[in-house]
Amino acid sequence: MRVETRVRSPSPTSKCRRRSWKSPSFFVKPAGDRVGTRTGYKYHLNHCRNRERRMAITVAINLALINPSTLFHPKSPNPSKLRAFTLRCSSATSTAVPDLAEIPWKTSDARLVLEDGSIWRAKSFGASGTQVGEVVFNTSLTGYQEILTDPSYAGQFVLMTNPHIGNTGVNFDDQESRQCFLAGLVVRSLSISTSNWRCAETLGDYLAERNIMGIYDIDTRAITRRLRQDGSLIGVLSTERTKTDEELLEMSRSWDIVGVDLISGVSCKAPHDWVDKTNPEWEFNSSKRGGEAFCVIAYDFGIKHNILKRLASYGCKITVVPSTWPASETLKMRPEGVLFSNGPGDPSAVPYAVETVKEIIGKIPAFGICMGHQLLGLALGGKTFKMKFGHHGGNHPVMNMYEPFMTFILWQNHNYAVDSSSLPEGVVVTHVNLNDGSCAGLAYPAQNIMSIQYHPEASPGPHDSDYAFREFIQLMKKVKVNS
Numbered sequence: 001m002r003v004e005t006r007v008r009s010p011s012p013t014s015k016c017r018r019r020s021w022k023s024p025s026f027f028v029k030p031a032g033d034r035v036g037t038r039t040g041y042k043y044h045l046n047h048c049r050n051r052e053r054r055m056a057i058t059v060a061i062n063l064a065l066i067n068p069s070t071l072f073h074p075k076s077p078n079p080s081k082l083r084a085f086t087l088r089c090s091s092a093t094s095t096a097v098p099d100l101a102e103i104p105w106k107t108s109d110a111r112l113v114l115e116d117g118s119i120w121r122a123k124s125f126g127a128s129g130t131q132v133g134e135v136v137f138n139t140s141l142t143g144y145q146e147i148l149t150d151p152s153y154a155g156q157f158v159l160m161t162n163p164h165i166g167n168t169g170v171n172f173d174d175q176e177s178r179q180c181f182l183a184g185l186v187v188r189s190l191s192i193s194t195s196n197w198r199c200a201e202t203l204g205d206y207l208a209e210r211n212i213m214g215i216y217d218i219d220t221r222a223i224t225r226r227l228r229q230d231g232s233l234i235g236v237l238s239t240e241r242t243k244t245d246e247e248l249l250e251m252s253r254s255w256d257i258v259g260v261d262l263i264s265g266v267s268c269k270a271p272h273d274w275v276d277k278t279n280p281e282w283e284f285n286s287s288k289r290g291g292e293a294f295c296v297i298a299y300d301f302g303i304k305h306n307i308l309k310r311l312a313s314y315g316c317k318i319t320v321v322p323s324t325w326p327a328s329e330t331l332k333m334r335p336e337g338v339l340f341s342n343g344p345g346d347p348s349a350v351p352y353a354v355e356t357v358k359e360i361i362g363k364i365p366a367f368g369i370c371m372g373h374q375l376l377g378l379a380l381g382g383k384t385f386k387m388k389f390g391h392h393g394g395n396h397p398v399m400n401m402y403e404p405f406m407t408f409i410l411w412q413n414h415n416y417a418v419d420s421s422s423l424p425e426g427v428v429v430t431h432v433n434l435n436d437g438s439c440a441g442l443a444y445p446a447q448n449i450m451s452i453q454y455h456p457e458a459s460p461g462p463h464d465s466d467y468a469f470r471e472f473i474q475l476m477k478k479v480k481v482n483s
C-alpha cells in the first residue's frame with residue numbers, strides 16, 4: 001500500500017473568523033492503482049496550535065511508516081522543514097517497518113494454558129519458547145516499560161487490561177532495574193507502529209533482545225474476569241508446536257509461586273553507592289527539601305530505580321546492599337535510616353530477610369515499601385497472606401487513617417498483604433486500601449518504623465504519595481535531634 005499524506009494549512013489571507021476555516025486539515029490516504037483516490041482518512045484539527053500540528057505530523061509519520069519512501073506532503077506551510085522532520089523520524093524507526101507491517105496478518109502461533117484447563121490461542125511477539133508463571137492483571141493505562149522492568153514481577157505474566165500497548169515504543173530512561181525479570185507480557189492489541197520522541201526501539205524488539213515472551217490478540221477481558229472470579233492462576237505460555245496442550249497443562253499444575261524465594265534472583269550481588277536523582281526535567285516536587293543529607297542503607301529485595309532516585313532527590317546519601325547483607329554489617333555502618341525495598345514473591349518464603357529486619361528495627365529508623373512493608377509486618381510479629389488476585393495498577397484508592405478524609409490514588413503492585421488483625425499492640429495501621437479494606441500502611445512509633453504497601457515513587461502512576469519520602473526524612477531528623 002502506498003500512503004500519501006498532505007497537510008493543508010489555513011489560508012493566510014482568509015478574513016473569516018470561524019474556527020473551522022482557520023483550522024488546518026490533514027489527510028492520510030491510501031493511494032495506488034486499485035484504491036480510489038478519494039478514500040482514506042481525514043484528520044481535521046480544531047485549531048492550529050503547535051501541539052495539534054505536531055500531532056497531525058505524528059499521525060502522518062505513523063501511517064507513512066508503512067512505506068516511508070512514499071511520504072508526500074506538497075502543501076505544507078513549510079515543506080522543507082516538515083519533509084526533513086518526517087524523513088528523519090521515519091528513517092530513525094525504519095528498521096521496525098518489516099515487523100510492524102507483518103503484525104496484522106500474522107496467524108496464531110502461541111498458546112496460553114491456564115491451570116484451570118482453559119487454553120487461549122494468541123500471536124507471539126518478543127521471544128519464543130515455553131515459560132511458566134503466575135498470571136496477574138495490571139490496570140495501568142500507561143507505563144508498560146516501567147512495569148516490564150519492575151523486579152517485583154519476577155515469576156509473573158503481566159496481563160495489561162489497557163487494550164492498546166506498544167504505541168510509544170521503548171526508551172532507555174524509563175527502566176526500573178537492570179533487566180526484565182517478569183515471565184512474560186500479555187496484551188490485547190499490540191500497536192503496529194510506535195511514535196514517541198524518546199522511542200529508541202519497538203516493544204517487540206526490546207522483549208526479543210531480553211528473551212522475554214509476549215503475546216497479543218488474546219481476550220484479555222475474559223481472562224481478567226476469570227482471574228477476578230477465581231483468583232490468580234498459574235499459566236504456561238508456549239510457541240512450541242511440539243508440546244501438547246496436556247503437557248502444558250501438566251506443567252502449569254505442577255509449578256507454584258507460593259513459598260518460593262524470588263528475591264535472591266533479583267537482588268544486587270554487592271553493596272554499591274547510589275547517586276542518581278530524579279532528572280530535573282521530570283522533577284515534580286522540589287519544594288520543602290532541607291539541606292541536610294541523611295545516610296541511608298537500602299536493602300535491595302528487587303528495588304526500583306525510582307525509589308532510589310526519589311530518596312537521592314530528597315538529599316539522602318544511599319548505599320544499596322544485597323538482600324543477604326548481614327544486619328551486623330549494616331549496624332556497623334551506622335546509617336541514619338534503613339530502607340527495606342519492594343521485591344517479588346512470598347514474604348514468608350524469605351525468613352533470612354525477616355531475621356535481618358528484626359535485628360535492625362528498634363536501633364535505626366526504618367522505612368518499608370511493599371515487600372519491605374510485608375517483611376516489617378512479619379518482623380513485628382504479624383502475619384501475611386496471599387490475596388485473591390492482588391493489586392496491580394495506578395488507580396488504587398488508599399485512605400490515610402490519621403486524616404480519614406485524605407484519600408490518595410496510588411500505584412500498587414502486590415499479591416500478598418499484611419493481616420491487620422495479626423499485628424501486635426502498639427503497631428498502627430496507618431493506611432487502608434478502600435477497594436477491599438486491606439492494610440496499605442503501618443507504623444510502630446515506639447521503634448521509629450513506617451511502612452507502606454503502595455509505591456510512593458509511582459513510576460508509573462500518580463505522584464500523590466511522594467510525601468512518604470519526606471516523612472521518612474522527618475523521622476530520621478527527629479531521631480537525630482533526640483539522640
Ligand SMILES: NC(=O)CC[C@H](N)C(=O)O
Nearest residue numbers: 342343345370371415416
Ligand atoms: N511490589 C512488591 O514489592 C511486591 C511485594 C510482594 N512480592 C507481593 O507480591 O505481594
